[in-house]
Amino acid sequence: MNSKTLSALRSIFAHVVLVILSFMCLFFFYILFVNATRSHADLQKGFSALPGGYFWQNLKNVANDGTFPMIRGILNSLIVSGSCAAICTYFSALTAYGLYAYDFKLKKIAFTFIMAILVMPTQVTAMGFLRLITKMGMYDSLLPLIIPSIASPAVFYFMYSYLQSSLPLSLVEAARIDGSKEFRTFNQIVLPIMKPAIAVQAIFTFVGSWNNYFVPALVIQSKDKMTVPILIATLRGADYMNFDMGKIYMMIMVAIVPIILVYLLLSKYIIAGVTLGGVKG
Amino acid sequence: MKPKRKKIDYAKWGYIFIFPFFAAFFIFSFIPLVDTIRYSFYEYYRSGIKEIGPNFVGMKNYVSLLQSDMLKYAGNTLILWLIGFVPQIVIALLLAQWFVDARLKIHGKQFFKVVIYLPNLIMASAFAMLFFTLFSTNGPMNSILMSMGLTDHAIDFMGSVSGTRSLVGLMNFLMWFGNTTIMLMAAIMGISPDIFEASELDGCNSTQRFFHITLPLIRPILAYTLITSIIGGLQMFDVPQILTNGQGNPDRTSMTLIMFLNSHLKSKNYGMAGSLSVYLFIVSGILCFIVYRMTNDDDPDGSKAAARKNRKAGRR
Amino acid sequence: MKKKLVSIVLMTALAAGTLAGCGGQGGSDTGDSANVQTGGDAQGSSSDAAVATATDEGKVINIYCWNNEFRERVELVYPEVKETSADGTVTTLNDGTEIHWIINPNQDGVYQQKLDEALLNQASAAADDKVDIFLSETDYVNKYTDAEADVAMPLKDLGINPGTDLADQYSFTKITASDVNGVQRGSTWQCCPGLLVYRRDIAKEVFGTDDPEEIGAKVKDWDTIKATAGELKAKGYYTFSSYADTFRLYGNSIDAPWVAPGETTIKVDQKIMNWINDSKEWLDAGYLDKTVKGQWNSDWNQAMGSSSKVFAFLFPAWGIDFTLKPNWDGEDGMWAVTNPPQEYNWGGSYVHACTGTDNPQHVKDIIMSVTADKDNLLKISREKTDFTNTQSSMREAATDDANFSSDFLGGQNPFKYFAPVAENIKIAPLSAYDQGCVELIQNSFSDYFQGMVDFDKAKANFETAIIERYPEITAVQWPQ
DSSP states (O other): OHHHHHHHHHHHHHHHHHHHHHHHHHHHHHHHHHHHTSOHHHHHHOOOSSOOSOHHHHHHHHHHOTTSOHHHHHHHHHHHHHHHHHHHHHHHHHHHHHHHHOOOTTHHHHHHHHHHHTTOOHHHHHHHHHHHHHHTTOTTSSHHHHGGGGOOHHHHHHHHHHHHHHOOHHHHHHHHHTTOOHHHIIIIIIHHHTHHHHHHHHHHHHHHHHHOOHHHHHHOOSGGGOOHHHHHHHHHHSTTTSOOHHHHHHHHHHHHHHHHHHHHHHHHHHHHHHHHOSOOO | OHHHHHHHHHHHHHHHHHHHHHHHHIIIIIHHHHHHHHHTTEEEEEETTEEEEEEEOTTHHHHHHHHTTHHHHHHHHHHHHHHHHHHHHHHHHHHHHHHHOGGGOOTTHHHHHHHHHGGGGSOHHHHHHHHHHHTSTTSHHHHHHHHTTSOSSOOOGGGSHHHHHHHHHHHHHHHHHHHHHHHHHHHHHHSOHHHHHHHHHTTOOHHHHIIIIIHHHTHHHHHHHHHHHHHHHHTOOHHHHHHTTTTTTTTTTTOOHHHHHHHHHHTTOHHHHHHHHHHHHHHHHHHHHHHHHHHHTOOTTSHHHHHHHHHHHHHO | OHHHHHHHHHHHHHHHHHHHHHHHHHHHHHHHHHHHHHHHHHHHHHHHHHHHHOOSOOSEEEEEESSSHHHHHHHHHOTTEEEEOTTSSEEEETTSOEEEEEEOOOGGGHHHHHHHHHHHTTTTSOGGGSEEEEEEEGGGHHHHHOTTTOOBOOHHHHTOOHHHHTTTSOHHHHHHTBOTTSOBOOBOSBOOBEEEEEEHHHHHHHHSOOOHHHHHHHTSSHHHHHHHHHHHHHTTOBSBSOGGGGHHHHHTTOSSOSBOTTOOEEEOOHHHHHHHHHHHHHHHHTSBOTTOOSSSSHHHHHTTSTTOOBOEEEEEHHHIIIIIHHHOOSOTTOEEEEOOSSOOBOOOEEEEEBTTOSOHHHHHHHHHHHHTOHHHHHHHHHHHOOOBSOHHHHHHHHHOHHHHOBTTTTTBOTHHHHHHHHHHOOOOOOOTTHHHHHHHHHHHHHHHHTTSSOHHHHHHHHHHHHHHHOTTOOEEEOOO
């Protein structure tokens, strides 16, 4: 009896906490939404809790602005973020598996090395990176935004940890005995087991890449290659002449909607992946 | 003879598998890094559009950084990170635990999970912009507080040290707790249900189960969270930068290391930025080494060491 | 074993190769910048010949700027313009030459960063990739007109004689765009004399009149306006919104540049100290709104709304149209302009011909028609509300109430007030460090104004920040 009321209380408490936290999270989206529905003049007058009637106007302003290729920008961002998420998770899983499942001389050194570079702040190498890609003729192209994500130490480390906890080496041995080639083993046995980890990291990489402003701002020059964050900065930087906060909020709205969609799709997949479980400890 | 040959064969695959990573790393990170380190020993900056240097100056940049307020900014960074991280990890653990606890019967689990992750999707800079507007002296937060009668005059949130720091902490918390929760949840769900069942039979209550089974078992992921959060904390930039207009106001108390680095990059001071980067690199390396050691080799019951022994033995 | 060895060798070879590549790269970089200096000179003198003959011009004119402002003005008045592509990136001229607009946001210094990169590569860039025209703002115009850097061509090398061709321009704009030797290296269509813009309703309530002449007398100099501020305060109004509002008036009348040419010491002018002391005094006295911290934030914008208690703002023409007007939520005709307590200039975009351009004739034509032609400039004033840069046309505008009166200002013709201010502006001596100094002194002392730090700490914070921004600065001198 006592334990039952206790767990009922716990359940209520949990729900209350969750509702408060959710409110805090959604509140900012709500503000963003409200702001995106108001004209610049309305916004400057102060805050309002209710949406205005300027939503379509703002959307039209953003979409029809010729100097501001929104659709193109979203497409570029999708390409870059999608490719990043794909190759980053694949190669990180590959590297993690390489270091986890095989014994070789440089294994320890390689692992320590990756752990050491795990902490390298990206800003540190930005200037040298820019010089390098200019030399390689990749300035103003999307490639330098994608390829470097092959080497993502943090994602590697996550994959490695995941493998440690969920891939018994005996499974690999068994596959070998069945005559499976190494790459096949990885692609057909190991990858499916890692699905939950891959899904989680794919989201993180996608979002990180989608929101990345620092590197694209250095690398991208021409309008038709700009990604969404650069476009927003361009809008904000368009100083007093055509400064329109309503447009900016709308652009931020437009920028996060695709992400939310991708997230919703993948989040279901994660849950499913985890509960179906190819993972047995 | 036969198994030995086979082993060499597999080692080759190890190299092949890790090759793309290292190739990409060497090209896109290592060369620029060497560049950075090299210039850290030079006087090298732009004055207007004229380039000064590079002139070799040895350790001068390092020394003058130590004499500057760098350590103060390191302190700021640490404080700002802690304000965000401590609530983040506590709440995330709690939520992850609740979400996997079938007996709590959380309604709308999927909804909550989706919602708490949402703030992470917004660009940090856009998020900071929103906060800046919300918490400005004549902003909506103040009018809400005043209309609720909680305060009779507008609070100058960003005018005080604690106010600014709390706002940065709150933003970091909101942006990352959902992320951490999902990650920890994945880890907890990865634990075999058998273990939980066994513990239940042994009469563990939920608190005991949490501290004695869940926590130790998700240690690798916890370590991962801690490490990535430390890195994220060291790299903290967008949020305080935009909230304080790049100045770390008031009185530079919310100036972080990367904001400091950014102000050097902005002035194109490659030499100074380089040596600051090297410091950052060393510090973060040490921090992570400590955390990694702490969470991996601290092995109270010896089960891990045993497992490792077994594995080794098995391979032999 | 063998294979393993091979892979190790491969890896180390790769690393070594990249290291070597890196060293070479650094070396060639400095080589490049040297080339720009000397190559630039050569280009500068050879372009004289190019102008004289003006035969083979390149097919592409690259213009670097930070928004559409200049493009719209070129489209408006440059007769050769045929059409602009829908996305605004390419303008085609009648002779088939294309203007490529390379726009980067001013924000976070991105514009200058990209421009600087392009300028450093100017000598080695292909003809069609060379920068032909670039724009700069008053705050950093000096960085680009620098004689030694020689990135902005002297106008006379283009065939423009500033003495005769630009005689009608306001002389302070010509001085602003000149290097230390007095060689003019840029020109502007716009001139930004500032006025005092005040709320008519508040004026009526406090002073019993909203007549611009009478209010003008109440704000004619600093002592008078201080007494007036007391009257406003007594009725519960603030004179200005923020301490940053008055900065341009002090900061643009300094006697010596922040940094004298060839020196590395920042000398803080007494006028700046006056601004600091006056701002503190005004803020403590309640003449300024304590909750508005600086400009360009939402508090500041709200101070321009109808519910605000702020009496006046200090704005040039663009400030009234693009800042005040969008933020005002009341009816038109509630504001009026009058003379400021001190003449000042705020803002302005300068057009420069880039050294090494392959289109000198076109560049000259564009600069002449957008910045020197009286009729064109009058047209810009009419359609884009800029206060433009020909004295004679602005004198006309000052009396032409039919074309230039503003509904927003209750039918007042602001040019009547702008023109005399413009003629009295004495531009402060510039240095390449102005942008940073102006920004950082306001930031560092805002803590002091709000009582967060004491005076000496604010000074120290300014010194720290400025040396971070400009590594070559060796000392900061404060007036006694």
